[in-house]
Amino acid sequence: MADKGVTIRELAEAAGVSIGTVSRALKGQPGLSEATRAQVLSVAQQMGYDTAKLRTGKPRRLLFIYSRSIGSLAANPFYSYVLHGAETACRDPGVPLSIMSVLGGEDIAGQIRRHEADALLVAGYIDPEAMEAVRQCELPLVLVDHFYPGVRCVNDDxxxxxxxxxxxxxxxxxxxxxxxxxxxxxxxxxxxxxxxxxxxxxxxxxxxxxxxxxxxxxxxxxxxxxxxxxxxxxxxxxxxxxxxxxxxxxxxxxxxxxxxxxxxxxxxxxxxxxxxxxxxxxxxxxxxxxxDKEALGYVAARALIEGDVAPNDASLxxxxxxxxxxVLPQVPAVAAAPERKARKTAA
The missing domain is CATH 3.40.50.2300 (Response regulator)
Known part of the structure; x- marks a missing residue:
């Protein structure tokens, strides 16, 4: 049975080439010799690499991920607004949106596979271990209210x-x-x-x-x-x-x-x-x-839907x-008594 958990990193190690070379070979991009391309494709077939990861066009399902360290979405109004914005972006194109919470130390990649998502929106801070687990799923990824080198990010100023x-x-x-x-x-x-x-x-x-x-x-x-x-x-x-x-x-x-x-x-x-x-x-x-909290989620989800996931840090x-x-209350001014006109003295 094919192992759908195989990653590009593992393919690169098995084929003895770089991750970038594997990516170009699987996507049919130029810049490789036919021998190298054939070698990578052969290793991918032997290891049962899930080619659905290379799907282009509108994602079938978007997964909204947040860390349980921030509490529940009900207890954290900020991310509830972000989620609503993402839902709005997904509604018209008909892209289903599911939600998943994570903590470091869990089998995050396994959880993501069970959701059968092919695009990921991560909201808020997640620790580096969890972030690497997310990235190793090799799915289109956008971060909201977070920054990570080499990833598309959407933040406010x-x-x-x-x-x-x-x-x-x-x-x-x-x-x-x-x-x-x-x-x-x-x-x-x-x-x-x-x-x-x-x-x-x-x-x-x-x-x-x-x-x-x-x-x-x-x-x-x-x-x-x-x-x-x-x-x-x-x-x-x-x-x-x-x-x-x-x-x-x-x-x-x-x-x-x-x-x-x-x-x-x-x-x-x-x-x-x-x-x-x-x-x-x-x-x-x-x-x-x-x-605009909803705009954060909307912009991130639209980027995923449109395939615009090149590394960038958008700032709203x-x-x-x-x-x-x-604001300190204004102290009512005391009206000054009118000056009395000096009496004219008779010369």
């Missing part, structure tokens, strides 16, 4: 978004601006942190590492946000403004501040990131960096949405 959030707080005359970030190994988070630091640098502010905290990965997500805010409030001089790398963390931090008797924005101002639906309805409504625009959480 995270660097500018982090800069916009911080610059807004600087423009509001905040003196001690802190930040809460998730793991900096995540591509989007690292760029948002870079934008945060750049805005401070351009404003001539010295960067104080005590005012930048990373969520504790050993804690549950909500608990990690509360713990991060607690650490900031325990500083000798607590911050008067906080940029949180996503809205969920910002809202958790606001809740903790209110529990500690602090007022938002009077005592601490907040800016989040993502503009999830809940951001506009929290108390107070959250200032945030908005991106972002904008700042200002709400009450970051």
């Amino acid at each position: 995270n660097l500018r978004g982090g800069w916009l959030a911080t610059q807004h707080l600087l423009d509001g005359q905040a003196q001690r601006i802190a930040a809460i970030f998730g793991p900096l190994a995540h591509y989007s988070t690292s760029l948002r942190a870079k934008g945060f630091r750049r805005a401070l640098y351009e404003a001539g502010r010295l960067f104080d590492p005590d005012y930048e905290v990373i969520l504790d990965p050993s804690l549950e997500y909500r608990d990690a946000g509360r713990d991060a805010m607690r650490r900031l409030l325990e500083l000798p001089e607590r911050p008067d403004a906080v940029f949180a790398y996503n809205d969920s963390t910002a809202m958790t931090a606001i809740e903790y501040c209110r529990e500690q008797g602090l007022r938002v924005p009077e005592d601490v101002r907040f800016v989040g990131y993502d503009d999830i639906e809940a951001a506009a309805h929290c108390k107070p409504p959250l200032t945030t960096v908005k991106m 625009p972002v904008e700042l949405v200002v709400r009450e959480s970051s």
